[in-house]
Amino acid sequence: MGTRRRGEQLERAILQAAAEELRESGYPGMTMDRVAARAGTNKNAIYRRWPNRAALGVAAYRHLSDAVMPNPDTGTLRGDALEMLRRANETWSSPHGAILRGLLAAAADDPELLTLMRERSGGDTMDRVWLAIVERAAARGEAPASAAHHRVATTPMMLLRAEYAMRGHPSVPDEVLVEIVDEVFLPLVRGHG
Incomplete structure (x- = not known):
């Protein structure tokens, strides 16, 4: 069984998963379920950090933007x-x-x-x-x-x-x-x- 990620490590994994979803499917195709599956976590972990899909989408875009x-x-x-x-x-x-x-x-x-x-x-x-x-x-x-x-x-x-x-x-x-x-x-x- 893998180590449970918390805090910044989990947040980075979620943002990276959301960024990958944005790249592949765009905002219309990005769902909380798909981000959770890709990040290896559950939707509750996402919703504790971002209240909705819009907030996560903007955070993921900013995550991409900061890198470039x-x-x-x-x-x-x-x-x-x-x-x-x-x-x-x-x-x-x-x-x-x-x-x-x-x-x-x-x-x-x-x-x-x-x-x-x-x-x-x-x-x-x-x-x-x-x-x-x-x-x-x-x-x-x-x-x-x-x-x-x-x-x-x-x-x-x-x-x-x-x-x-x-x-x-x-x-x-x-x-x-x-x-x-x-x-x-x-x-x-x-x-x-």
Whole structure:
């Protein structure tokens, strides 16, 4: 008989099982029964940690996101911003992005899921990376210190998300990414002083 897992070890096993279910079946196909079977536990152990499927789905997506969060340091603000946008664009059109798109589609019919995604989407982590990029640029003398502001730093991602919403498909041409950086982000940052 195997050793009974508890605490963090069991939580990691459940999150990993849920993440695998998301990858294979998407959010619509992820069930508590399938996650419990894959994790080698019972549904009660899951429900003690996550009150419902939506909470588990968002936690599993965040578990996946934390593993792939980029933090480029190319030596220039332009290089870092382009690298972040290119990676985000690549992720959005990948199986990982398909999971997020599935969660967003399900959120249209489940207000609680949308609220959880806003609260726990990993956006805070992404925002911190963008802020760090601007702070490094300011430290190099490439940007005014006043540009290290949440709204300024996250502008490229907001514009990229708007492109996804407007186009309705999960990939944005590279020339649009360059325009976001060169025509909007860099002038915004440099003019912030």
